[in-house]
Every structure is written in structure tokens, then in C-alpha cells.
Amino acid sequence: xxxxxxxxxxxxxxxxxxxxxxxxxxxxxxxxxxxxxxxxxxxxxxxxxxxxxxxxxxxxxxxxxxxxxxxxxxxxxxxxxxxxxxxxxxxxxxxxxxxxxxxxxxxxxxxxxxxxxxxxxxxxxxxxxxxxxxxxxxxxxxxxxxxxxxxxxxxxxxxxxxxxxxxxxxxxxxxxxxxxxxxxxxxxxxxxxxxxxxxxxxxxxxxxxxxxxxxxxxxxxxxxxxxxxxxxxxxxxxxxxxxxxxxxxxxxxxxxxxxxxxxxxxxxxxxxxxxxxxxxxxxxxxxxxxxxxxxxxxxxxxxxxxxxxxxxxxxxxxxxxxxxxxxxxxxxxxxxxxxxxxxxxxxxxxxxxx
Amino acid sequence: xxxxxxxxxxxxxxxxxxxxxxxxxxxxxxxxxxxxxxxxxxxxxxxxxxxxxxxxxxxxxxxxxxxxxxxxxxxxxxxxxxxxxxxxxxxxxxxxxxxxxxxxxxxxxxxxxxxxxxxxxxxxxxxxxxxxxxxxxxxxxxxxxxxxxxxxxxxxxxxxxxxxxxxxxxxxxxxxxxxxxxxxxxxxxxxxxxxxxxxxxxxxxxxxxxxxxxxxxxxxxxxxxxxxxxxxxxxxxxxxxxxxxxxxxxxxxxxxxxxxxxxxxxxxxxxxxxxxxxxxxxxxxxxxxxxxxxxxxxxxxxxxxxxxxxxxxxxxxxx
Numbered sequence: 004x005x006x007x008x009x010x011x012x013x014x015x016x017x018x019x020x021x022x023x024x025x026x027x028x029x030x031x032x033x034x035x036x037x038x039x040x041x042x043x044x045x046x047x048x049x050x051x052x053x054x055x056x057x058x059x060x061x062x063x064x065x066x067x068x069x070x071x072x073x074x075x076x077x078x079x080x081x082x083x084x085x086x087x088x089x090x091x092x093x094x095x096x097x098x099x100x101x102x103x104x105x106x107x108x109x110x111x112x113x114x115x116x117x118x119x120x121x122x123x124x125x126x127x128x129x130x131x132x133x134x135x136x137x138x139x140x141x142x143x144x145x146x147x148x149x150x151x152x153x154x155x156x157x158x159x160x161x162x163x164x165x166x167x168x169x170x171x172x173x174x175x176x177x178x179x180x181x182x183x184x185x186x187x188x189x190x191x192x193x194x195x196x197x198x199x200x201x202x203x204x205x206x207x208x209x210x211x212x213x214x215x216x217x218x219x220x221x222x223x224x225x226x227x228x229x230x231x232x233x234x235x236x237x238x239x240x241x242x243x244x245x246x247x248x249x250x251x252x253x254x255x256x257x258x259x260x261x262x263x264x265x266x267x268x269x270x271x272x273x274x275x276x277x278x279x280x281x282x283x284x285x286x287x288x289x290x291x292x293x294x295x296x297x298x299x300x301x302x303x304x305x306x307x308x309x310x311x312x313x314x315x316x317x318x319x320x321x322x323x324x325x326x327x328x329x330x331x332x333x334x335x336x337x338x339x340x341x342x343x344x345x346x347x348x349x350x351x352x353x354x355x356x357x
Numbered sequence: 358x359x360x361x362x363x364x365x366x367x368x369x370x371x372x373x374x375x376x377x378x379x380x381x382x383x384x385x386x387x388x389x390x391x392x393x394x395x396x397x398x399x400x401x402x403x404x405x406x407x408x409x410x411x412x413x414x415x416x417x418x419x420x421x422x423x424x425x426x427x428x429x430x431x432x433x434x435x436x437x438x439x440x441x442x443x444x445x446x447x448x449x450x451x452x453x454x455x456x457x458x459x460x461x462x463x464x465x466x467x468x469x470x471x472x473x474x475x476x477x478x479x480x481x482x483x484x485x486x487x488x489x490x491x492x493x494x495x496x497x498x499x500x501x502x503x504x505x506x507x508x509x510x511x512x513x514x515x516x517x518x519x520x521x522x523x524x525x526x527x528x529x530x531x532x533x534x535x536x537x538x539x540x541x542x543x544x545x546x547x548x549x550x551x552x553x554x555x556x557x558x559x560x561x562x563x564x565x566x567x568x569x570x571x572x573x574x575x576x577x578x579x580x581x582x583x584x585x586x587x588x589x590x591x592x593x594x595x596x597x598x599x600x601x602x603x604x605x606x607x608x609x610x611x612x613x614x615x616x617x618x619x620x621x622x623x624x625x626x627x628x629x630x631x632x633x634x635x636x637x638x639x640x641x642x643x644x645x646x647x648x649x650x651x652x653x654x655x656x657x658x659x660x661x662x663x664x665x666x667x668x669x670x671x672x673x674x675x676x
Contacts, residue, residue: 075575
């Protein structure tokens, strides 16, 4: 616990059902029930939260400053202390964690949402690429992941059969997750961009996640078994895909080192790997082998539900929820952003031992 | 007050287009001008690594990188992915391979398309060369794609001064994204009512304020607003401004008045144009009513009702 100035824990987590379309709901209508759920879990009222931070993307919504609409669901009047990241909500959680570390807040509400259904998310995500050399070619998110997958196959680190097994294991695990979008035996499907088939790719969907953070004794009051964030760090790699070794994720490894992942064994790993091939990369970076007793993506992971901008926060939330339920003592949660695992956040969550 | 009816979702196409004009630094300018001239340039880092496409700062050391070199227009595929169904705007409209290509003389790879008939014609390590676009402007798309190449490996990178006549100094990054926009339950109900020339708001079950237009949530209480309330049609001008700048594509003579109007029964003001009265006679407290035009989907403007002005105390909370 001496790593940081204050003890901070995830004390509550809630998420929506993740669905292919939610046409009948505006963004605030989609977000609000999840905010109510996560607040109800702690008994806190919106006005009692010290800091609020959200993650989302205007490019998904097709509208500037789209996140301001969801503030109606937070209760932003009278004025609250609020911020937003144009990234996955895992980075909003990082900002909130920093805010609590500085002593400026004791509690934080972090939420994230993504509504991919109005547009074509594969094409929309091309707009986050370098505008000089990459974006004019419109290489979509599946194509870039497929380049990474072929690099792994060429390096002998996986093959199509092993990738298929990752998809199958994830969706089988998701059978127990009522919020997941894809569950059970999902057809292998055709090649989307070879070597990736449909089941190597995440479902496209709409969804919301929210967590509440609290510091020290307040966390103990709000939650029977808080999920203490004993380490958290995030790192980024070069933008140019040709400058990186796509078979490795040094940013994940460095973030994990700084978060203290390797200082003791973990029993749970929630990895934000939207493509099956990316789980191979992340397992290597985090030193997670097969059959070493670590539950990897027991929620089903991003292959079962990948609401863009919320899927990383869900990894932290799912890991925390396992600690809340007593199913985990030390978990690692990972979130990614950008093409081919360009940016990576790693958190270690621990429960008090009995 | 009526309970909200089940939503009949409205949908409309939403097109977002943006032509960003971007400046090029000295290195990117040389690289893209070079492509226009059929020359592939890279930069050499202080560690001796040749980076193509070139960067201006070393991604490892952050040192400024300015030493330009020319590499061959031939290279080797370092990884690939078969794109059986090309998407809009991509380099080729027939099935192709995405490839990362390390040019002969370079140490890093560039992403582009490879024109081959099928996935069996691609492998990591295969030799390729640039197929230049017919019309070149100084953009990454001046490389139309790569094509298979059986010839020998090109030479080492050689120094290049990066100087060309009429250098390209910027690009226009065009983009278009297509969406289908749905406004959600609350705003659908509002828009549907407008089509019947009615204005409906929603009441917060907690603080009882009536929001017009409703967005489905009370920002004060953070709860859903579900009870529909018809408001207006008349209202009170709570504040206004006089517009003296003519907007493009808007057929309204200036000056005109743009006002906040608290419709009777509404808990906050919405905005609209005031007509039917000289602009310099509009005042706070003026009572107005909507004027609909044939086929209009919302009030065209508001005009005086002829009633006496509202008392300041009646609307001061809504300003």
C-alpha cells in the first residue's frame, strides 16, 4: 500500500446489457439506468460524489461534444466537479484515481459508453490514425488487427486453430455473463480480413459501464470487500505501425511492472483484447501462460461484448466485482486504446485477506 | 398529463464530412513531394536506422531527425492480411492484401495495399515494388499500391537533399462518415408532437420542472423524465438579442430578433426568432405565439399575441 499517497478502491460496478442496436435510446437514456445502479450499490447520491469523469468518443456519435448530453443523467446542476476523456473509460478512471490521490476528492463516479450502432465502427476508427500516412488509406480496425495476427502466425506464436480456441473459450465463459452480447457456440464464420475470422473479432454493439471509487475508510464503509487499486499505470507506443514489433506489447509490460503486477501471483486477468490474436500478445507481455491457474477473461472479455470506449473500464469493473464477491484476491485488469494495442493501461486490484 | 407511449423510433441519415487542412513539416513535406516525383525518401536516425515513412522525431530517443536519404521503390513484405471485401475509400476496389513493406535500404515498414489475385499469391518475405498513381499530388495515395516484383534487391539508402521544385507543404485530409441518427425516446416524442403542431415537454418526477425540449433526463436530479406535458402554445420572451449578421443559406432579413421564449407551463425557455413586430420594439415580457408555415416541422417564428406584457416576477426564474 505504500506505493501511493492514499488507498483507493473500486467499491461498485454496474454495466448495461450490451446490444447490437439501441435505436430507441438517446445516449443519456442509455447511460442513466447504469448510473442509478452503481450509485444505489453504495447508497451515495449523485450530489455526494466528489468527482465525475467519463470516457466516450464524438466520432462514434457523429456529433461534437456528445458527452455533454449524458451529463444530464449525472445531475450536473447544481454544478459538479467533472471531466471527460475522449478515450476508453479506463483512462477516465485513471484521471479520477489521480484526483483522489491528490486529496481533491474522496469519491469518484467514472462512467463510459459507446454507441457504435449509428455508424460503421470499422471505418470510424480509421479516423484515429495518423492523418498523413495511414488515414488516407482507410485501413479499418479489423485489417490492422489482421496484420498483427499474421505477424504472430509468421513468428510461430499462434495459429488459426489456437486463435479459434480463444474465441470459443471467451464466448463459453460469457454464458455466465448476463450482460454479454455473444454467448456460447458462435459460428466460426468467414474470413473478415484473413487470417481473422468472424469469431476472432469482437461483436459491434452499444453499451455502458460505471464504477465508483472511494478512498480509505470511506471505501470500507461503502463496500463489504473493496477492490483496492494497489497499482495502476499506462503507457503508449509509437504511432507508426511499421515502427513497432506487432508481436509484442512493451507498453503493457512496462505498465504492468510499474503497477506491480509481477510482485506476486494474480488469480484473475481481465484483458481488453478485442481480437483473439491480441490475447496472445497480452498474455506474453503479462507473463500469463496457459494452464497456470489464472482465470483469463472469466467474463468473456471483449470477444463477448465490446462497447467501444467502455470495454476497457468493464475489464476493471469485472475484475473488481470478482474481488467484491470473494472470487479473487489479486487480479490484473488491462485496457487498450488505438490500433494494434498502441496504448495500454494496467491495474492491480486486491481484496483484503480474511 | 399522459404516460409516455411506446417509442416509435425516428431515424435520419447523418453525414459528417470534414476536409482538414494540415501543414507538413520539413520531413513530411520532402517525403510527400518525393512521392509526387517518384522518389521514396526516408530519414536516418542518430543510431543509423533508416525510417520509411519518415518521422520528424526519433520514436525512441525523441531526437530531431532531419537527415534525409533515398531508398529504392522496391521492398519486402514483413506482414500481410487478405482483404477479400474492400471497404469504401480503400486503395483498391478489388480484393487485395494489406501489407507492411520494408523498402530496400530501410529498417522500418510502410503500410499500403498489394495488388495480387488472391491470398495464395502473398507471403511474408515476398518481393514487391511500388505501382505509382497516374496523377500524383504529393500524398500517400501517390503510391497506388504495391505489385509483385521478381527483380534483385535495390541498393543501400543514399543521401538526398530533399529539395524539389514546388514542394508540397500541406495536405487536405478529406473524410466522410455516414451515420443513421436516432434521437431516442424523449426527443422522438417531442418531434412527433411538433408534426401535429403541439409542443410537449417532460416533467421531472422529483423536482416537477417541465423540460422543453425534453432530453429524457432532469439535469438537476439526474433522473428520467417520463411524464409528458403539453405546453404553450403561447409564451413569454424572457430575454433576446438583435442579430445584425446575415447567415449564409438563411433567407431572413437582418436585423432580426432571436429570443428565449418560456412557453406557458414550461420550466425553462427555448429559443426562436421573433417576427411580426419591428426588431426595436421587442422587449422582455412580450407575449408571443408560434407561427407555423405550410409543411414546416417546427414553428417558423413567434409573433406577438397582443396580450399585455407578462409581469417580470412571472418569468424572472426562467431567464
